[in-house]
Amino acid sequence: MDLRQVLLPLAFAAVSGAAAAEPVPTVIVDIHALGADRLQAMKNESSVRWAAEFGNELLLGVDPARLGEWTKRPRVRDGLGLLAPEEIWIRDHVCAHQALQPALGVVGGYEVLRQPASVIRFAERSGVVGSALPANGVVAREQRNEAHPKAATAVSSAVQNLVDRVDAERWFATMSALASFNRNSFSPALGAARDWISAHFDANGLVSSRFTFTLENLSNCTPSPPPINIDNPIGLKLGQTLPDEWVVVGAHYDSRNVARCDGTVAPQPGANDNASGCAGVIELARVFANVATERSVLFMCFSGEEQGLWGSRRYVESLQASGEISKVKHMINLDMLGYDASGPLDARVETTAAHAALLGEYSAAAATYAPELNIITSSSTGGGSDHWYFLGAGVPSVFTWENGASVYPHYHKETDVPANMTRARELAGGILKMDAAMLAQKAGLATLFADGFE
Numbered sequence: 001m002d003l004r005q006v007l008l009p010l011a012f013a014a015v016s017g018a019a020a021a022e023p024v025p026t027v028i029v030d031i032h033a034l035g036a037d038r039l040q041a042m043k044n045e046s047s048v049r050w051a052a053e054f055g056n057e058l059l060l061g062v063d064p065a066r067l068g069e070w071t072k073r074p075r076v077r078d079g080l081g082l083l084a085p086e087e088i089w090i091r092d093h094v095c096a097h098q099a100l101q102p103a104l105g106v107v108g109g110y111e112v113l114r115q116p117a118s119v120i121r122f123a124e125r126s127g128v129v130g131s132a133l134p135a136n137g138v139v140a141r142e143q144r145n146e147a148h149p150k151a152a153t154a155v156s157s158a159v160q161n162l163v164d165r166v167d168a169e170r171w172f173a174t175m176s177a178l179a180s181f182n183r184n185s186f187s188p189a190l191g192a193a194r195d196w197i198s199a200h201f202d203a204n205g206l207v208s209s210r211f212t213f214t215l216e217n218l219s220n221c222t223p224s225p226p227p228i229n230i231d232n233p234i235g236l237k238l239g240q241t242l243p244d245e246w247v248v249v250g251a252h253y254d255s256r257n258v259a260r261c262d263g264t265v266a267p268q269p270g271a272n273d274n275a276s277g278c279a280g281v282i283e284l285a286r287v288f289a290n291v292a293t294e295r296s297v298l299f300m301c302f303s304g305e306e307q308g309l310w311g312s313r314r315y316v317e318s319l320q321a322s323g324e325i326s327k328v329k330h331m332i333n334l335d336m337l338g339y340d341a342s343g344p345l346d347a348r349v350e351t352t353a354a355h356a357a358l359l360g361e362y363s364a365a366a367a368t369y370a371p372e373l374n375i376i377t378s379s380s381t382g383g384g385s386d387h388w389y390f391l392g393a394g395v396p397s398v399f400t401w402e403n404g405a406s407v408y409p410h411y412h413k414e415t416d417v418p419a420n421m422t423r424a425r426e427l428a429g430g431i432l433k434m435d436a437a438m439l440a441q442k443a444g445l446a447t448l449f450a451d452g453f454e
């Protein structure tokens with residue numbers, strides 16, 4: 001199908017003329033490791049009308065008369081038809097196959113849709129899930145394309161010792177075991193998965209507890225199931241010197257099948273989404289076992305994520321109600337860290353513009369302790385995972401994962417099983433090394449390794 005024919009701008013013509021520019025043909029350019037200067041030069045070419053940067057790919061609106069020149073170039077693939085930048089709508093880490101409107105295509109791991117500019121201007125009220133193109137046109141940037149990419153810092157032997165404890169094979173085994181539970185939020189087996197996670201927290205010297213909440217009145221879940229009480233298992237490592245300052249390491253452990261969100265359609269193994277993240281939380285708890293930290297660390301697995309981030313949302317609301325939210329100094333979220341089909345080992349680090357300085361810290365940690373990763377950063381993270389309500393409460397929070405849910409062909413399907421997670425150990429191992437280094441920095445290493453440290 002020729003998208004250009006389908007997309008002739010009918011809806012666009014109906015938009016009151018003022019704001020929108022004329023739609024032009026688009027191309028997609030592979031800009032992996034292009035470098036800041038060449039990337040800027042490409043954006044400035046006379047045949048380029050506008051540019052939208054999506055990490056390792058660049059979506060360009062080009063002069064219609066010169067489209068042919070572009071399509072003949074190396075590293076260029078077909079675009080998304082005629083588009084104006086005001087119509088670009090970006091969808092990420094949402095159950096897109098359920099959405100009414102299919103994407104035009106995937107660029108740099110993000111689903112790109114076309115919406116009338118009028119809808120985009122009133123997106124919050126119109127209830128469309130996604131986000132507009134940021135004003136600077138940069139949705140995400142490869143660290144290698146930064147003007148000043150973060151270089152490796154001096155290695156701290158204490159941190160390196162922790163990083164060396166990350167065991168990707170052990171993580172893979174944990175992830176595979178979790179994937180064997182039915183972890184739909186409405187499944188009777190969810191409690192068994194919760195207890196299994198808590199047992200791992202106990203085994204690593206953490207103080208286990210549960211945060212219980214009611215999942216109910218789900219407007220986005222059809223048919224809407226009856227209310228149910230479910231839990232977030234928590235493992236507390238008490239800080240040595242600053243116990244009332246907390247770092248949260250979280251990931252959701254529930255899973256879903258795209259067909260229905262109430263668990264009646266099975267199976268929904270959720271190996272990558274998100275046994276991978278929950279197993280990552282357990283792996284970091286192991287890495288930090290017997291390691292004294294200045295701040296307290298709360299290792300936590302959320303439920304109800306797949307119905308709308310309910311576990312993390314209700315937990316954040318409870319901290320806001322009790323006044324304890326100010327204790328949370330940092331939050332690391334892990335969701336889908338085990339798939340990259342080929343090429344560079346892409347890992348995304350996301351937060352909001354208010355906390356953009358954290359992107360440099362994570363990039364430097366990766367350059368130092370996980371140089372195998374090709375880091376892509378974004379300061380326009382969406383509400384697709386459990387960092388969202390922490391960010392909303394003002395907590396500096398970072399989402400670390402693969403290069404978008406859209407790169408994973410088994411997302412929310414019964415085929416989301418460990419065997420389909422290409423290069424799982426390499427990618428998750430790298431992300432967990434980066435996160436271990438950042439957790440050491442954010443929690444602070446109290447005394448150099450109380451005991452049990454080789």
Ligand SMILES: [Zn+2]
Nearest residue numbers: 273274335336
């Ligand atoms: Zn998920």
